[in-house]
Amino acid sequence: MHADNILETSRILPYTPEAVYAAFASADILASWWGPENFTNTFEVFQFKTGGHWKFVMHGPDGKNYDNEMEFITLIPNSKIVIKHHSVPHFTLTIDLTVIAEGTYLEWTQAFDDSETAQAVKHYAEPANEQNLDKLTDALDKMPASFHQMYY
Numbered sequence: 001m002h003a004d005n006i007l008e009t010s011r012i013l014p015y016t017p018e019a020v021y022a023a024f025a026s027a028d029i030l031a032s033w034w035g036p037e038n039f040t041n042t043f044e045v046f047q048f049k050t051g052g053h054w055k056f057v058m059h060g061p062d063g064k065n066y067d068n069e070m071e072f073i074t075l076i077p078n079s080k081i082v083i084k085h086h087s088v089p090h091f092t093l094t095i096d097l098t099v100i101a102e103g104t105y106l107e108w109t110q111a112f113d114d115s116e117t118a119q120a121v122k123h124y125a126e127p128a129n130e131q132n133l134d135k136l137t138d139a140l141d142k143m144p145a146s147f148h149q150m151y152y
Contacts, residue, residue, distance in 0.1 A: 004115035007125055011133045013104045015140050017078040017097040018151035020104050023140055024048070024081055024095070031056075033139035036128035050075050054083070089117045108133065 013020055023029045027046040034041055038061035045055040054070040067087060074082035081095040089112060096107040108129055112118035118125075 003111075005112045005118040007110040007112075007118060007122060007129065008108065009126070009129045009133065010105065010107045011137070012100065012102050013106055013137060013140065015103050015148065016151045017099055017104045019140060019143075019148055020097055020106060020136075021078045021081070022147075022151060023136060023143075029139060029143075033132070033135035034058075035132060035135070037131040037135070048072060048075070089113075089121055091117075106133070 023033070025048050027043050027048070030046075031041045031043050034056075035058050040059045041056050042059065043054075043056045045053050047053050050072060052072045054068075054072065056068050058066040058068055060066065069086045071084045071086060072081070073084050073092070074080055079097055081093075083093045083095075085091045085093065091110050091112040094107075094109045094111070096109075098105040098107075110118075110125065110129065112121070
C-alpha cells in the first residue's frame with residue numbers, strides 16, 4: 001500500500017526510452033503534449049538540466065491561465081526524470097523509464113508534500129495524469145520516422 005500523499009500511474013509505450021526521454025528534453029515537443037486534454041502551454045523558461053528551471057503558463061480550455069514553476073532535480077538520460085513543482089500544489093514528480101520487450105515501461109509517481117493536498121486534488125489529478133500520458137503517446141505517434149530512427 002502506498003502513502004496517502006502519492007498518486008501513481010504507469011503506461012507501456014511502444015517506443016524506446018531514448019525517444020520517450022527526448023519527448024521531455026525538447027521544449028517544442030514537451031509543450032505540444034504537457035498537461036491534461038485540451039490544455040496548451042507557453043514556456044517562458046526551459047532549462048533541461050539538473051537544477052534547471054522550467055517556468056510556463058498552462059492555458060485551460062475555460063480560458064484560465066495557470067502559472068507553473070518547476071525545477072529539474074534529477075535527470076538520468078533515458079531512465080529517470082525528477083521534477084519539483086514549486087507552485088501550489090507542491091509535489092515532486094518522478095518519471096521512471098524501463099526498457100521492456102514492447103518498448104518502454106513508464107512509471108509516473110506524483111508525491112505531494114502532504115496527504116491532505118494529495119487527497120484534495122486526487123479527483124482531477126489522477127485523470128489529468130492519464131490524459132497527460134495519452135497526449136505523450138499521441139505526440140510520439142505523430143513524430144516522423146526520422147525522429148524514432150535517431151533513438152534505435
